[in-house]
Each structure stands twice: as C-alpha cells, then as structure tokens.
Amino acid sequence: MFDSLIRYSLSNRGFVPLLLLGLVGSGLFSLARLPIDAVPDITNTQVMAMTSAPALGPEEVEQFITIPVENAMNGIPRIKEVRSFSQFGISGVTIVFEDGTDIYWARQQVGERLDQARTSIPQEFGQPEMGPIATGLGEVFQFQLRNAEGSPNPRSLMELRTILDWEVARRLKSVPGVVEVNALGGELKTYEVELDPNRLLARGIALNQVYEAIRRNNLNAGGGYIQRNGELRVIRGVGLIDSLKDLEEVVLATTGGGTPIYVRDVGTVRFAPMLRHGAATRDGRGEAVTAIVYLLAGENGRVVVDRIKRKVEEIQCELPEGVVIDAYYDRSVFIEKTIGTVARNLAEGGVLVVAVLLILLGDLRAGLIVALAIPLSMLFAGNLMLAFGIAGSLMSLGAIDFGLIVDSAVIVIENCVRHLAHADPRRRARDVIRRATLEVRRPVVFGVAIITMVHLPILALQGVEGKMFRPMALTVIFALTGSLLLSLTATPVLASYFLRPGTAKRDTALVRWAKRAYEPVLRRALRRPVAVALAAVVGFAACIPVALGLGGEFIPQLDEGDLIIAQTRPASASLNEGIADATRLERALRDAFPDEVRAVISRIGRPEIGLEAAGVNLTDTWVLVNEPGAWTRVRSKDELIDAIDATCKRVIPGTSYSFSQPIELRINEMLSGVRADLGIGIFGEDFDVLQQKADAIAAVLRAIPGSTGVKAQALGGLPFLRIEVDRDRISRHGIDAADVLDAVAALGGKMVGQVVEGQRRFALQVRFGAQYRNDIETIRTLKIADPQGRMIPLEDLAEIRLEDDTYEIWRKDRRRRITVQANVRGRDLAGFVAEAQRWVAAEVPLPRGYTLEWVGTFENLQSATRHLRLVVPLAQALIFLLLYSTFHSIRLGALIFLSVPLGAIGGVLALWVRGLSFSISAGVGFIALSGVAVLDGLVLIAAIRHLTEEGVAVLEAVHDASMMRLRPILMTGLVASLGFVPMAFSRGPGAEVQRPLATVVIGGLITSMLLKLVVLPAIYPWFDPGPPAP
Template identity: 35%
Template sequence: MLNRIIEFSLRNRMLVMIAGVVLLVAGTYTARKMEVDVFPDLNAPTVVVMTEASGMAAEEVERTVTFPIETAVNGATDVRRVRSSSTSGFSVVWVEFDWGTDIYLARQIVSEKLAALNETLPNNVGTPTLGPQSSILGELMIIGLTSDSTSLEELRTLADWTIRPRLLSTGGVAQVTVIGGDIKEYQILLDPARMKHFGVTTGEVLGVVENLTRNSSGGILNQHGNEYIIRGMLSTADEDEMGRAVIRIENGLPITLEQVADVRIGAKTPRLGTASERGKPAVLMTVTKQPNTNSLELTEKLDRAVAELSETLPADVHVSTDSFRQARFIEGSIDNIQKSLFEGAVFVVIVLLVFLMNFRTTVISLVALPLSLLVSILALKWMGLTINTMSLGGMAIAIGSLVDDAIIDVENVFKRLRENFARPKDQRLPTLSIVFEASKEIRTSVVHATIITIVAFVPLFFLDGMEGRMLRPLGISFIVALFASMIVAVTLTPVLCSYLLTGDRVLRRNEKEPVVSRFLKRVYRRALEWVLAHKKAVLGSTVVLFAGALAVFLSLGRSFLPPFNEGSLTINASTMPGISLEESDKIGSQVESILLEIPEIRTVVRKTGRAELDEHALGVGVSEIEAPYELADRSRSEFMADVRSRLGVLHGVNIEIGQPISHRIDAMLSGTKANIAIKLFGPDLNRLFALGNRIKSSIANIDGIADLNVEQQIERPQLQIRPKREMLARYGITLPAFAEFVEVALGGRVVSQVYDEGRSFDVTVKASDASRNDMERIGELMLDGTDGKVPLSYVADIVSTSGPNAIGRENAQRLIVVSANVADRDLRSVVNEIGETIRTQVPMPEGYHVEYGGQFESEQAASRTLTLTSLVALLVIFLLLYQEFRSLKIAGVILLNLPLALIGGVASLWLTSGEVSIPAIIGFISLLGIATRNGILLVSHYNHLRDEGMPLHESVVQGSLDRLNPILMTALSSALALIPLALGGNLPGNEIQSPMAKVILGGLLSSTLLNGFIIPSVYLIVNRKKPKA
C-alpha cells in the first residue's frame, strides 16, 4: 500500500503540491482563529450549590440546609464526591461528578434534586442557587476601584449597578463577583420604647413597609383619542417620604413610621467581607469566564469595556486591572513555548545544513515541519481542543522527530540519485524510477519506526482525572504531528525530490559526500572496528552502566507536576475564628504592608471574608491576597524563602502561600488549596480539632514541609436566645411569632426593594443599633403579646455560649483538614514520612479515621496507570518488531535501545531536578518509541545487505556506516530541538514540558552513542552461529 501511495504521488505531482499548499493555508487560517488558553479544560464536572441562611449559626446551617441538600444529591447518577462547608449564614455544597460527565446534564440532575427539596427548607433560608458554570482556571481578572473622595458606598454602588452589568454583557463572561465597600440599603430601625408608647406591633410595621415600594394599577382611561394607563405611584426612593407613611389612625391622629422607627440610608450589615488594594480600602470585582471561551480575546474585550467605563466614572475613581490578570501568564507561557518551537526549528536547520551541505535537501526536509504542525492544529480544532501550553508542548517535543522521516527519505534518495548519475549516461535509469525505488527501499522500516513511536505515546491516553485532561492534548498534538510527517514523507517529499534533486547541475555539484559525513565515517569506522574486537568488555561496561542507572532511578524522589512559575502569589492568611471583620481587616493590612516592602512584589490586592453568593466560603477571619511579582536579582527559591520568613513574624496568623492556578488545581484535587491534605473524619468537631493539632505537632519538624495549617473549625462566641415555653403560653406568643421577632429585630429582614433609576436597593427592618448591639439591651426588646408588650427577657433566657464557626463535610461525614505544602523536597517521600509519623504517634480513636488527598494521590494513580500501560505498549512494540523482522532475536536486539536510552534519561534527571514527576515518566515512555527508530534503521539495513550476499561482519560494518548520517541527523535534530525546552524549565509555560525534554534529550544522546556500537556487537553475537545464506 505504501508503494502505491508513493507511486500515485509521483504520477500526480502537481495535485500533491496543490494539496500541500491548501493544507498550509487552511492550517494557518485555523491557527489564527483558534482559542488560546494556558491549559486545557481541567475542570472536573462540578456543580456548586450555594444557599444564604442569614443569621443562622453554623450547626443550624449544617442541620437544616446542608444536610438535606447533601442527602438529596448523594447517590445521584455519576456523583463521585460531595463536599460541603457550613458557616454562619451560608451553606455551600460541591457536587463532583465522574470525569467525562456532561456538565449540562450534571446541572440538570442537581436542579431536579433541589426542586423536590425547596419546600422542606426553613422559610428564612434563601433559595439554593447553582454557581456559575465556569472552570477552575476561569478567573480572568480582578478589577479594583479606589478613590480619595468618593465614599465606599458610592464605589460599591458604581461597581454593582454600572460596571458589573456592563461586564456581564460581554460575551463569554460567566460571573462578576463583587467584594468590598458598603452596600447601600434603606433601613427601618425600630425603637422599642417608641413602639411601646404608640402600641405598634412589629407585624404592623412589616405590613406597611412591604407596601412602601409597591405601585398600584388603576386600569386604562380612554380620552381625546388617547389611551392612558392609570398608575398609583406609591413607590418612593426618598427616606423622608417613607418615614411619613401611616401605620394606622389612633383617636383620629395618624401614627407614622418615623414616629416609631428611624428611617435612613445606610450600609448593609453585617458585612460579609471587605477589600483593599495596596493597603487602601477598595471594591474588587473578580471576572470569571465561561468554559470554552478564548481567554485572551475576552481579556481584550474586558479591557476595552473597562476603558469605556472609566471615562464615565467620577474623576477621582481609579480603576486598576493589573493586580491579577490570567492573560499575563497565558501570553508569557505561549510566547515562551513558541520561542522554544522556533529555537528548536533553528537547531534542526543547522543540523541539516551541516550534514547535508545542500540547501535543496535541507528545504525538502524542512517542508515536513510547518505542514505537520498545521495538520496537528487542524486536528485539535476538529476535536474541540484549544491551543495551549500542552498542545504546543507536544509539538515542541515532536519538532525534531517531524523531519526524521523526510531526512531519511531525502538522504537515501539523494544518495541513489548520485550513484545513478555516476554511471555511464547510457546506463542511467529514469530519475522518477530512482526516486520511487529509493523511497520504497527505506519506507517500510521508517513507517514501522514511526508507528512504534506513536504506540509508545498511547499510555498517555489511559490517564484519568485532571492529569489526563492536562496531558492528553500533548499526546494528541505529538501523535498527529508525527503521523502527518509520515504522510508528508511518502507523498510530498518524493515529489519535491523529483523536482529539486534530479537536475544534472545539482548532482554534478554533489557527487561526493559532504566533508562532515566523510570525516565522521572515518572516525566511526575505527571506533566500531575496535568495539567489535572487544565486544565482551564493551557489553560488560554497558551492563554496569545500566545497573547503575536503574539504582539511581529507584533512589530518585517522586512528585506529581513540577511547580509552575506563574509570576504571582496567592496568600491565605487566617486568624482565629470569632474575630470581628474589623480586626481581621487590620491583620490583613499588616500582611499587605509586609508584602509591599519586598522589592519584587509589584502590587497587592486583598479580599477578607467573602462576597455575597461566592462559592469560596471564607469566614471573616480569612484573607486571600494576590501579589504579582517580578524576579530580578534573586532566584525564585530565595524570593519564596524571604516571603515566608517575613510573614512568619505574624503571631496567631496561619499563612498558606501558593500561586493562583496551582492553588486552584490543589483545591480541585483534594478540596484544599495545598499540596497535601490530611483529612480527619469523625463525629465530634472538638475532638477532630484536637487530633488535628496533635498531627500538626507531630509532623511539624519533617523536612520539606511548609505552610502547615490545621483548618480552623473551632468554637466561636454565640448568644443563644432560648424561649421559655410556659411564659410564651402565658403571654399568648406563639413559637413562629417568637422566631420571627428574633429574626426581624436582631438579624433584620429584607422586606422590599426600592427601585431608583434602574437600580435596586433592599429595604431592611430591624431593631435600632442601640437596642441590639448590647447583650443587656437585647433583653429589653419588646415582643407583641395578647395583652400588650412583653420584654424579651421575660419569655426567653439569653445565654452567652459558643458553637462551631464552620463545619466541613465530605461524603456525608464531618471532617477537618490538616494541610501543607512541600518545599525543597520531593512530594512522595514527604507524604510517606507523614503517613508513618501519624501511624506511630497519633493513634485514631474509635469512629475516627485519616485519609490523604492532594497531588501525591494523583501522582500514585498516574504512575500506576503509566507503568501498566507502558508494559502493554512495550509488548505491542515487540510484536510489531517481530512482525517486521520475523525473528525474536532481532526484535530483542532492537529493544536493547531502551536500556541504553534509560541510562541517559536517568542521568539527566539526576543532574537536574533529582525528581521523577509524571512528565518525566512520560519522557521515558516517549523514549520507548523514539530510541527504537535507530535500531530499526540499522538492523533492517544489515538484513538488506546480507540479502544482497554481503558477509555478516562486512554487512554490519558497512550497514552501520551507511546509516550513520541519517541516524546522527535524526537523533541530533530530535535532541537539539529539545534544548530550549530542557534549559527553559523555569519559564512560564515550559514547566511541564521541561522534565520530558530533559529525559528525552539525555536518553537520545546515550542511546545514539551506544546504539552505534552495542547493536552491531549484539547483532554479530546472535547471528554468528547461523550466518545467512
């Protein structure tokens, strides 16, 4: 079949050329239009259910809101894990589905479960709301508003009603979350004494306020040929007019709202969170994109929208977008990987020019590069994937291999054309016939080598979870590009050879081999003859090298993914629960001040607490800080050590330091924004917290642990109002009426909304600040009884106590998490030591158990999968080799390249990172195929020469010399093309590809060097007893 393809191409040369140009144009157009992102979609199908439960304590939220929601969704189709957090006034439940579940189906399943649940939730609880459909990498930008004279209330109103709607109208935006400033509301502050004086009940006030903002309809009036809509304009946005609303008429005199309450415009309380920029109070807006949206294009649209909005804002309002921009990391990553691609291509060109010393042969070989890469992009587009660092990384790793098929073809064709030209003119064969025969001669072995390289990459597609999502596009782009290069080599390459290499002038100028080739062959012949004369010593030394490499490999550390270099820090600073937002804000400001003193940090923004209906269920004691930085005179490790040292002076504050994307990946893997999550499960929160602290103390001195924290699920102060049921009965107060009074008077109830010029503001009824901000005054609040007003202290006990600040759950079990990051040590050894320490020093009581989550869990699962599938791939490679050579011995000889490649791959890891990560394992897997190629070329040529009647020893020597050029060219082009990636591992975008490149580079160097001597030696040994006839 391959021969027919080559023959068809040579007969239809113009058609093949046109097809190549069409592919070039289509691929270029598609590449310019494709979505660009930093990573593939890594989001596990997750539906977030958020429920506001204003004023409820954490245990009430857990019992009456979270638990029913968990029960409803647990066991639903394809649900793999349910996590939740119940805090004061807020419940968030994360429903995680199996990988591959359609997110729209997942949301439908959860919506159906919630629809049946709504009627069972308490009346004072908001409707459960599904979070926006977005990716964990969907947070694109943080927009900050600051001002010297505009009030925080006006800033927040601008953000909520001017900027946010404009941003949401930008196509591709999923959510804009606003935090900071003061939320404007109309407040009806009840005065218990004045209400008692006028005999006004809370119910009467609620009834009046409910109708304050309702307009009425009077039908339609037809007059003078016009139709008039009649409206009763009761609604008002003026607080003075609200105060004059009549509650009832008493003795002919009106009792108005302002007589029993203060009506004013104020800031919504309690505040859930606050924000700042560079230590200055601010309003922050976090913009989240929808899935499958081009991040760079959307960022440009947002920049234009912000620029337009800035012109309409007050002159003193400053808008900033530089504190967090995912586009900065994307652009840097894509630029770096493209630079690596370009530099790799330059190395390939240099290798071809040095070895071929012919511009035309170099051009023919290089044509495979752009065509193969563009075909890969077309395949990515067809599969609905994006251009990202992973897909570009696959191309960068493949770039040296893409010209291999063309190099071998061109080198053999040019050699045969020169031989034909050297014959007498009357004995020369037609040039097209020579091109065809020369292509056919090496085609089978080259195609088998390419297929084997592709088979070696197949284990990548068996990875599950996030690592599968991340690395699969790399495998797709590598395999498609390699397959495309093979197609180019059997179609376009022979056609170009027939056009560019068949002229007499070209052949006359290149009758002799290039100088470099002749020199290398002279040196190689001497070395090979010496090795063949000392086979046992050389083979023995190689075995020792392999054994040493194996020992070193087993001693190397293990990690999941290399650390990213995002150019920004995400710092969580948490204080003891129960602290007020004001005090937490002060501590957050201290953290900001310390960070701004570090010269590399450019700016700082901080969010303390949480925004309304924000799935990040942070209490007021937690601050999240984004700090972009730019390294100059110090390394990243020195910079990070300085940050940790400076923040370590803050006593009573738990600090966790990460990076925006890394933080979110950790959160997706384990539910905790840290590398390691030690999950303690059990029924009693206090005991869980005590066990967590024991674990923290026992592992604190383990080398490599950083940012060690115990989740602060502890008791916080509570004021419990417990009704005396017999007293309620005496005064004729029902339990629902009692509960409503506590809710309205102390927590406040949003009764209606005021609409003012297209904006909506809550109208809230509650007791005045003076009567509810003091424990003693609370007891003096007056309830409505059947015979008049009754003090709250008469019908209820007011008790100061404590209760949990937050309650975390996973799969319907309470848990507390001890989290840690890893610094300057490999992940697996740290986890192993943690596990052994906990097992021996912190025994678990009955009903309590420990589970481990985080990156190491994924690393172990991925390593197992890759190991098993690699063994299968190795077996398939062996069968393919047997299929080609019909000899178990020959197949075994070729597979000797694998241990030879292992030597260099292990050496490169040992000399650089000292760790085996998942990308490094993939690098070793890649070597299964890449290193086998040279062995196939050698052995197939040995067999070809022996079939022509050449003696065994001469066929080995001559075959090795004949294949020296193509082997060196393919190996050097593949290896040198990887140098930019291998050396640029600290650059954004290159972090994951760099370990792969290092392994492949080292493996190619060792396998190529040893392949030229070990394969000939072993081939002689296995064939000397039975020479071919």
C-alpha cells in the same frame, strides 16, 4: 498503498505544490481560530448547590439544609463524590461527576433533585439554588473601581460599589463567555430604618408594627381597566417607596388624639451598608471596591479576556467623571507569556534542527527540503487540532520536538542524497529519487507507527492526568502523521525539483571525522562483545538505585508569576481586624519589596450576597509580581517566598500562612476540596475527637522536613450570643416566638422589602441602632410588646448567654470530615507523602469508626502511574509485534528492544544531574525516548539484516551497516535531542513543565545513540549468527 502514493506523487509532481498551498492556507486559517490557553482545563465536572440561611447556625444548617440536599442527590447516575460545608447562615453542596459527563446534563439532574430537596426544607430557612458553571481556570480578569487620582469629588465606598454592581458588573455579564462577575469590597447600599428602642417604648410601638407598616406602604396594585368612549383605560395604584422621604412618612399608628406616629418619630431613615461578611483592600491604602470576572467553562480564555477588555473600554467612557476601572489581574498576560515561551522554544529548536541538518547533509537544498517539513507538519496538525477541539496550550504544543517531526524526511532525503551521489548524472533525478524513497518507505512508515504507538498509552490516561497529557499526545500524533505523508509525497517531489544526480557531496567533513573516530571503537567492540554487554548491564543496574531515589511528583509546579498568601486567623477574629491586618501587611510588602512587587490586593471573607466557604477570619492576599529582571532584593522565586513569609510573620504574628498561585489554588480547591498541595481528611462524627486527631496529625506533619503552611481546620472557636426562646415565659405573656425572633433579626437587619430606583433595586431593612446592638447588656433590656401593649424585656422571654460553638462543618460522601492541609517545598511531594503516611500511622492511632483520606496532586501521580503500568507494556507488545512482522524473528525484535534500557540510562542520569524528580512530564519523555530509540535500532538492524541476506558475513555486515548508517543515526539522534534543548534550559513562564520531558529525551538520546552504535553491533551476532563465512 504507500508505494502507489510515492509513485503517484512523483508522476504528478506538478499537483503536489498545489496541495501544499492548500495545506498552508487551511493550516493558517485553523491556527488563527485555534483556542489558546496557558494550560488545559483539568477541572472535573461539578455542580454546586448553595443555600443562604441567615437564621441558622452551622449544626442547624447541616441538619435542616445540607443533609436533605445530599440525600436528594442519591441515585443520580455517574456521581463520583459529594462534598459539602455548613457555616453560619450558608450551606454549599458540591456534586462531582465522573469525567466526560456533560455539564448541562449534570446540572439538569441536580436541578431536578433540588426541586425534591426544597420540599423537605422549611421555606423560612432558605431554598437551595445552583451556582454558576465553574472551572479552575475561571478567574480570568480582576479590577478595582476607584476614584481617579486627584479627583475633586471623590466618591464614597458605597457609591463606588453601587456603580460597580449596577453599571459595570451587569454589562460585563453580557459579554459572551462570561458566566459571573463577583464583587467584593465597599458597602452594599440599603435603605435602612435605624430604630431607637427607647422611642419605640415611649410611643408604645411594637417592632412588628414597624415591619408590617412598611410592608403595607410599599405596594402597587392593579385595578383592571375601564372602557370609556370607546377607549380602554388601565387602572393601577402606585404606592411604592422610592425615596428616604417616603420612608420617613410611613405612618405606624395614631395617638389617642389622632396624631399620626411616623417612622421618623421612632428612628432615623438613611442610606446604610448591608451587614458585611467580607471586604477588599489594596496596596496598604485601605478598603477598595473590586471584582472578579469568571469565565464560562469550555470557553476560549484569551478570546473572552479580549472581549472583556474591549467592553471595559466601552464602559469606562460612560462612567461618571472621576471614576476609573483599574485592572490589576489579566489572565491573557500569563497566557501570552506561556505561549511565548512555547513559541520561542519551538523556534530556537527549529533553528538548531535545521543547522544540524545542513551541517550533516552538507547540502543546502537538501537541508531546506527537510526543514520545510517542520512548518508544513505543524499546519497539518493545526487543522486536526481545530477539528478535534484541542486548544493550543503549554501541554499540547510544548512537547512537540521538531527533531521527531523531521525524522521521516531525514531518512528519505538522506537516502536520496546518498543515491544521487552515486548515480549516473545522465539519469533522471526523478527515477533515482523514486527508487531511494521506495527503498526506505518501510522503515519510514514503521518508524512513525512506532513513535505513534508509544504515545498511545498517554491517550489511555484518565482523570486529571488524562486531561493534562492527552492533548499533547494527540498533537504529537497529528504532527507525526503529517510528517509521514509529507515525507512520502512533498519531500521526494521537492527533491526531484532541486537535487541532481552526481552533484551531491558524499560526506561532510564532520561526518568523515565521526566515521574516523567511530570505526576503531566499533572494531574493538566487535572483538569484545562480552565486555561491551557487561558494561551496558552494569550501567543499567547502576541507574536503578538512582531512579528509585529521584522522588516523584505529578508535574513540576507551574510558575504563574503571581502569588497568593492564604491567611487563617482565629474563628473569632472580626472583619475590622481583618481589614486592619491586611492593610498593614500590604503596606509592609510594598515597602520591603518595591522592585519585586507591583501590587498587593487582599480579599477578606466573602461578598455580602456571595455563597463562598470563607469566613471573615480568612484572607487571600494576591501579590502581583514584577518580571524577575527588575528584582533587586532577591534572586529567585523561592527566595522571594521565603522573604515574604518572614515579613508576614513579623508584621502579623500568630496567623497561619500558606503560599500558592492563582490557578493552582483554584484548581486544588475544586479538584480535592483543599487549598494546598496535600490534604488529610479525618472522617468521624464526634467534633472533639476529630479536632484532637487533626491537631495531632498537624503536629506530626510540622516535624517532617519540607512541610510548610501546615494547618489543621478549626471546627470550633466561634463565639455565639445565643438567644434561646423560653416557651414557658412567652406563653405567660401571650407572646409568640416570632415576636422574639423579629427582635433578634433587627440586631443584624430585618429585610422588609425593596426600593426600586429606575433599574436599580436596593434592600429595605429595619435595624436597631449601633448603640443598642453592640452591647450584650443593652440587648438584654430590649423591649417586646405583649398583646396588651406592655413592654417585656428580652431577658424575661429568652435565655441569653455567650458560648463557643462549631464554626464550620465539612462533609464528604455524607460523613463529617476535618482536614489538615500542608504545602511541600524543597522536596518531592510523593516522597513527603510516603514519609508522612508512615509517621501518621505510627503516631496517631484512630478510634474505631474513624478513617483517614489523603488527597492532593500526588493522587494524580499515583493514578497515572497505575494506568501507565498497565498500558505501556501493551503498547510495547504492539511495537514488538510490528518488529516481528518486519524481521519475522523474535530474537531480532528483542535485540532492537534493548535500545529502550540503553536510552533509559541517559534519561535517569540527566534527571539526577539536574536535580529533577520523576513526574508524569518525565514519564512522557521516557515514552517518547523509547520510540526514537527503537526507531534508530530498527534502522541499524534492518541495514545489517539486508547485508547478511545478500550473503555478507555477519561481522562484516555489522561493520559495514554500522558505518553506512552512522550518518542517519547521528542525524536522527542529534536533531531529536537538539530540538528539545531550548525546552530543557528555558526559564520563561511554563518552562518548568517542559523541563523534565526535554531533559529525559536529551539525556536518553545521547546515551542511546552512543551505546546503540557500540552495544547493538557488538552483540548482534548472538541474536543472528547469519550464514557461515566462506
């Protein structure tokens, strides 16, 4: 097939340039439409069921809502795990499905089961609803709505929040690809009746009278229609409240003399904020009104952010004068920086590859023909990436080595140049090139097949590691396929146009120098094969302990630039304290790092109507960082984190701090349910035992070098004012429990309806005045009317006491769980986990019925390692079969396979010298290295075998073939390694992930190339003695 393709291309060479133009056009079109993101979306398929239950405490939420929802999920196919949390007034159940499950099918299944769960949950406790389609890369755009600098009429926090909710957020939700806009900060506007219990008592008005009167005076009614004089006239009654004045004039009762008692007579009607569960602050200037725009799972992040920014510009023009949308986080900036790093590395690598080709080939035209394979192969890959739905990202594009891409073209053009150099000038170049191309077609095809096969194990990876690295493997395979087709079609055709017989130089000065240096080394190696083999074995054996001591991690931490400081205060900490602490910390960071930090934004707790697992004691502080070139006080990111950590502990001592990054934090939370590198889940039923063991494990982790931000989840510590209805007492007074609970609800705000202002809707709530709800003794004296109108103190109807209760309850797979989490800095994660597991097993025994679970990114490393241990040997076996089909010799196949450990020596040493741990990125580097090493070994052994089959003595054949193949081996080794040099030493965003891979390939190719040219020739006679010398 390939013979026919080569002959057809050269016989119809005028047609090939037309095909290349078509490839260029289609490739450019595909690249323009290709989705672009910084990293692949590795989020699992999950659906969250959320329930708001303001009347229930954590244990009641667990009992009445969380457990029924969990039980309803039983029997849904493809569920991997079920996680849940129960806090005061809120339940969240996360159902995680197996990879590959369609998210819309999963939501359909969960939705059907939620219908069943609603039947077992009392209506008054709340009803579960599904959350938005979430993704770890979802938080793509964040902004503050603020007053313009120097605005003459600054708007209040309530006004700004109202504008955000009803004018900005609603329109942003209409942007294609946006799934949610989550606002936090400011004050959520409500119509409030602030009651005075004394005035209620003086007028003999019961609390439920207020509720019922407002409900009955906030209605519309339909009266059907009448027909008159041939016309239809619709009848409608309008009685909705639409102003504070309407609310004030609602009649509650009348006096004996017929005088109406209005709402205004028993309280104050005003606009007031809804009870807050969170807030936002910025730059130490106090509270702010902020929002996060979330990306719909599966959408193109960069495109959606562009749409958002265009919509923001449109909205800004229509906002009230003096109100500004101030964006402070834009994911597209990070995407552009990361893709810029990839593009810069590829461009620099391409320049190095072309330069080496020109130097070693010594022919400008030949070098440019080979170099043309780079853009054409990339365009070919771009077409297939778009067809297969693979986004351009750090992973899919970052591992491409132009040296590997041009290998096929190098072999073809090098052989063409060599044949043309010795050809009769009178012969047609096309005939010489056809013969030269046909001569190397087998090693070219086999070479690409080998490199493709070594990437097949990556395609077999599952879970997070599969989502991360499969796009990379597919992109490499696409590019290699394109390079193979081009090397057998476009390369010989272009060579026939631009190269002529007898005009090419035989060897460049560099190649001649290399041959002069290499030949004496080769002769000595051929004379002392035992010493050479022994040296290689010793070198490989010496690398084993080095490899075992490298440590392990899933992938190197991707430097996103910005930081998140997760802070945990005691469960009893108030919202106002959180706002004050955040403001103080922001001001300290801006003052301490004016050149390093450009903005600091804190998000305390959760939105008023949000359903996140965040109490007011939790704060996420976003530290937005300037480019490192502007830094003056620190030199590296680690130094900056250390300095910020010291500042935090100085400004707000006694608070637990942990450092993360925006994408990293979100993905960790969604994948494992913990917001750190490592989480240790302790499963059991007794809260006291769980807390005791969690504290003990946290103490063990703090003593292990490398741990930071160690934090044991606190189950208790939240003070509750418990108002427990006394059935005997209320029965004596003829009062229902609902009457007592209505009074309790009025402490926080009892919702009795809505007020509609045009398209806006605001809650209408009834609440006791602040002076009556913020003091326990005053609460005790609140009066409740009995059927005879007598006012009974609350303390005579209920047991009122202050007590500590459970703060939150977390569950996984229907068992209670408490979590200890920690971040790891300054050492490899796998080594830390192994040491921690030994210490925890020795120091913290668990009672019967209690178990541990270790979760975090190290699980991905373990999973990937297990898969690779199974699949890599299978791929290597396929390669061996391919080699056997070439030489029909097991011994020669084994000899070529010795190239792999020779390359591994350099890869291991390179990681050790650079202080890098083993990671899946490095593992992918070893996989790619094995392919190139086997390919070069194949080229050398094939040349030796060819000479021995022609009757040349084996030692002479080894010598001549090694000298003849020195240039192609040097070319393939140098271009492959130099193509990775920019990746190995780049410092741009995203370079951390590419660095181990590039380091392994460069180090491995250097040792592989040098040792292969010495070790394989020296020991070849052991594997193939050949015919006896004459």
